[in-house]
Amino acid sequence: MKVYINGKLVDEKDAKISVFDHGLLYGDGVFEGIRAYNGRVFKLEDHVRRLFRSAKAIALDIQVPREDISAAVIETCNANGIRDGYIRLVVTRGVGTLGLNPYQCEHSQVIVIASAIQLYPVELYEEGLSIVTVGTMRNHAEAINPRIKSLNYLNNVLAKVEAINSGVMECIMLNPQGFVAEASGDNVFAVRDGVLTTPPCWCGALEGITRATVMELAAERGFTVREDVLTRYDLYTADEVFLTGTAAEIIGVTTIDRRSIGEGQPGPVTRELSERFHAYVRENGTPIK
Ligand code: PXG
Numbered sequence: 001m002k003v004y005i006n007g008k009l010v011d012e013k014d015a016k017i018s019v020f021d022h023g024l025l026y027g028d029g030v031f032e033g034i035r036a037y038n039g040r041v042f043k044l045e046d047h048v049r050r051l052f053r054s055a056k057a058i059a060l061d062i063q064v065p066r067e068d069i070s071a072a073v074i075e076t077c078n079a080n081g082i083r084d085g086y087i088r089l090v091v092t093r094g095v096g097t098l099g100l101n102p103y104q105c106e107h108s109q110v111i112v113i114a115s116a117i118q119l120y121p122v123e124l125y126e127e128g129l130s131i132v133t134v135g136t137m138r139n140h141a142e143a144i145n146p147r148i149k150s151l152n153y154l155n156n157v158l159a160k161v162e163a164i165n166s167g168v169m170e171c172i173m174l175n176p177q178g179f180v181a182e183a184s185g186d187n188v189f190a191v192r193d194g195v196l197t198t199p200p201c202w203c204g205a206l207e208g209i210t211r212a213t214v215m216e217l218a219a220e221r222g223f224t225v226r227e228d229v230l231t232r233y234d235l236y237t238a239d240e241v242f243l244t245g246t247a248a249e250i251i252g253v254t255t256i257d258r259r260s261i262g263e264g265q266p267g268p269v270t271r272e273l274s275e276r277f278h279a280y281v282r283e284n285g286t287p288i289k
Pocket of ligand 1: 187247
């Protein structure tokens with residue numbers, strides 16, 4: 001495997017960064033998880049735009065033009081013969097002193113890894129996922145804004161630990177007000193009477209690219225789509241609940257905190273949108289060659 005680091009494609013075994021990189025020392029950096037389908041990189045420009053926004057929000061200067069970042073993603077896919085896969089684009093603060101001050105770091109490091117991902121076993125897309133709500137609340141927006149896709153995922157990791165300790169694979173995180181924010185690595189939608197609702201970003205959700213795609217595809221198919229505050233009650237009593245994310249794609253949820261959702265299997269809206277999504281991703285994206 002070839003890995004892109006700062007303008008060069010190097011062998012996997014030589015793909016190393018310094019132990020003094022603030023990305024490692026403080027989780028100081030930003031990233032994107034991107035998919036390639038059928039020889040195209042899905043929503044590449046949206047991912048790069050979000051990366052730059054995340055960087056701006058943490059006062060991180062990427063020092064490489066946006067077009068070069070997009071080109072690096074394509075180049076890394078090409079170098080690894082990727083047609084369907086998963087791309088991890090990472091920008092770290094770079095090498096600095098042993099102290100928080102990010103302004104003492106030399107320059108940011110740009111890394112692109114193009115490989116594969118399978119988040120959940122395939123059967124679960126048919127059966128649906130059992131999840132729980134967890135006590136670890138989503139970061140307060142004025143501490144680390146959840147719209148920033150930063151390298152500091154400890155909040156989400158701790159939520160995931162709680163989920164796994166409860167015997168399930170995913171969870172719903174609530175915000176400090178007790179409203180539904182998102183899953184540990186996915187956005188959440190509730191369906192009731194044919195209306196789709198997902199929490200607005202100010203409730204603690206990442207501005208998910210799969211979320212935006214699903215909102216668009218659902219509207220095209222005549223569904224009403226809303227961004228609105230959701231409580232646990234709204235999820236427990238929904239006709240359907242599903243999660244969306246680059247890694248998870250669209251996955252139905254059939255149990256939350258031991259309440260069964262809908263008919264105990266992913267419902268018709270989840271299935272319809274999932275089919276539409278899979279057709280859409282094959283045809284849309286930046287060609288790799
Ligand atoms: N919320 C959070 C906290 C995420 O990390 C999403 C929502 C969904 O956003 P997108 O833009 O992907 O639709 C994410 C994304 C992984 C992995 O390795 C996680 C994500 C993406 C890719 C890989 O578990 N999470």
